[in-house]
Amino acid sequence: MGIELLSGVLLLCILVSFALGAPVGFALGGIAMAVGYATWGEGIFNILPNTFEATLFSFILLAIPLYIYMGQLLTRSGIGDAMFNASQLVIGKVRGSLAISVIGVCSMIGAMVGIIGAGIMTSGSIALKPMLDRGYDKRLALGVIMAGGGLGILIPPSVPMIMFAASTQNSVGKMFIAALFPALLAIIVMVAYILISCKMNPDRAPLGTGAEAKMTPKEKARTLRDGFMSVLLIFAVLGSIISGIATPTESGAIGVVGAIILAFFFKRFRLGMFRMAGMETAMLVSVAMWIILGATLFSNFHLLMGVQDMIAGFTKDLGLPPLGVIILMQLVMLGLGFIIDEFIIVLMCAPLFTPIVVDLGFDPIWFGILMILNIEIAVQTPPYGFALFYLKGIAPPDVTMLDIYKSVTPFILLKLMVLVICMLNPDLVMWLPNKVMG
Amino acid sequence: MVKKIFISYCSWIDRLVRFIGKSVSVLMPLLAIVIAYEVGSRYLFNQPTIWAQDLALFFFAYLVGLGGAYAYQKKTHINVDILYLAVSPKTKRIFDVLTGILAAFFMFVLMMIAYEKFGEALQFNYRKMSNWAPHTHHFWMMLVISGALITLQISSNMVKDIYYVIAGQALISEPEEEDTEDGN
């Protein structure tokens, strides 16, 4: 069977099993093993040990349990609420202000974590409930989490950026700095969208129950203090990374310890709460990781069959204008997001595409930033995307996949806009790094 | 009579899976403690451990593997529910049986291969590459057990689903035991 036909068969199997409502991770693993058995024979089963070992022994992925645990502890002890209560006290009169505070919190989480899964699931753990509790439109709330959580790989530190720089021999530091303007642009665009959309549809973001207005000055002071303390935790975690106490992955454990200390400080620590936070985290982590296991198995099988040759082959001799080549590459990466995770996209496409781009006279760092913006979109584009599944995992049970698909659409368009702006104006990306690092 | 056997089979499996699923969640705080200990030991006392990274990863793997069956039981594994939510309860059960077969096949392969790896790890004394060099055979056995638990849970679900499709009523009347304690 040719690779084109095989890819078609695999896609069809995905669509059918998804339509039947199969659990994503198990379906992907099952399809890979079944189609593999039919085309390759029993030998394909040997793909399992390496996939399981490499995934479950990946230190980078420990950010997922640690940060989700921190998020769960903050939420279940009510400390997460303190943060948003305080923000409502300050900017509560602006429609959509809570969503804007959430973007702010997501940006800070983005500055702590370096992978998409940790970004979205942590942001979701902390910030989804406060928005839903205050009667925010479900889709707006979910979209904000998805968009904000994606900042995890756009704001440094970022594992995909480190991988891009390494596989194309470019400066990590320069790339981190180059990402700052696109990240800022993405944040501004999202905030603007929230403000405008809430102005046009006031129902999406109710203005609060007025609880803040009825507070006595003493209660207000207390709310502000609590909010301040919880923001302090986030700064402590950030500080532990910046000051060299812990790596971005390890800092999640600092966050966990900090959240427990805060819970004691707020007199909110209960053994039951602690136990439930552990259980909920364990469940979320298991669910997320079985998706990663199944999907990795699936993409490993597809790669062993040679899907990468399809991509390697097509970029040669296209006869397109330079910008056309760049656009085509973006489309290919968006397409790859359909089946392959963010790390493999970088690992595969960075060394393949970057030399071509450099030959055409473009800056490799700029192209790397486009790639990061691109995979951020690719992993949240329906029907198949890790970010979508992570978000469903963290959302309340009554949220359906259709809700999620619909919720991400406007934010995907916004991110596409950021991508296009950065693509057409390389100077916007490169001005700061060139100024700082020459 | 047959119904009784089905009921006891299903509730026995459900209880076992629930017990193990809840038990492994204790690894979550332990995982955080191990990493925090490593950070403290390295930063404060300049004595990085040789075991923290491997131990944390083992905790992580056990948590993911052994927690999988309980997540299956609670139906928290993510699915794309667009068509699924639109069909009748009976059709849903049929869908579940079909996708259960696919998942069970995956788990069957996992058990078979992980068991082979377990034997290989024992024979050649496989360890992790670190200085601490812990054994890895238990990791493979854990995967065999995880696969078995998930398969058992799938079988329990299937018995319930097929009974529902044939008899038109639930085998075990819901609601089942639920955790409500959240400490607040």
Place this chain on the structure above:
Amino acid sequence: AEHNWRFANLYSRGTAFGEVYGNMAENIEKMSGGRISVKMMYAGEGVSTTGILGAVKSGLITMGAHFQPMNAGELPAGIVEVGLPGGTADVAKLSVLFHEDGWNEVLTRAYGEQGLVYLDPYIQPPVYLLTKKPINSVADFEGLKLRAPGAYGKFVRNLGASPVSMTWSEIYTGLATGVIDGSIGSNLIDHRDGNHVEVAKYMYRLPLAGAQVLPVVVNQKAWNKLPDDLKAIVKAATTIHAREQMTKSRLWEAEAIADMEAKGMKWSPEPSEADKAAWKKAGESLWDEYAKADKFSAELIEILKKQQ
């Protein structure tokens, strides 16, 4: 083709090293007149870098170029083979060790026991240590936190440093923020590719092991299916590959040094004779420890000691 092989290596598609392995695959196809087809699998393409050895054992991948320290727990002799700290840089000596003194024979058994055929080894440039502060004497290692896995961890501990386990993608951030004071890389080219010089400037002049010796391995069952003429062709292609590795990797190492120096890399001061002796001693004391680890390692180290 009569034989359809997959060949996995550690490097990404499009990288210089990746191309050398790609050339070997092409050579096997060309020299066998297309009777063996070899599909090249680059980094991340279906098997993780740590899993190459296991994948060849099981036959998922027919042929592999793995990096032994990543599989130290599966095949301990590999860590002696690649070159323990304190090992020689002399290519002629290494050649004698492998081809005449009996290392090839021991390694053939060690790999053979696990269902692998051991083909001719090839040489890559040695491991170096990069630090944030200059190392003026060996005493400066005292108390430093250095990212150094496996055997290298034991080595730096002998120098008074604390080995830290850290995954590759966190080295850059770890050096930048000061979680670690220095890191070893699998060679100088690796340091360059990881951009580590941006955040740690000082390269120590003494390599941890003189040179690194890596093998190409083939799945036993697939090998046995080859007729003798094809076996000879694969072996010939391996020899050509070894030569290309040697010449090109020297060149690339020089390029990597130039690149890093342009980005501000500095060499720590020339170590004194006493420093050199302390460095060598830190390495040699490991030999006995590794000899105890497994029977093949013991055989290799016994031969090594005789050669000295």
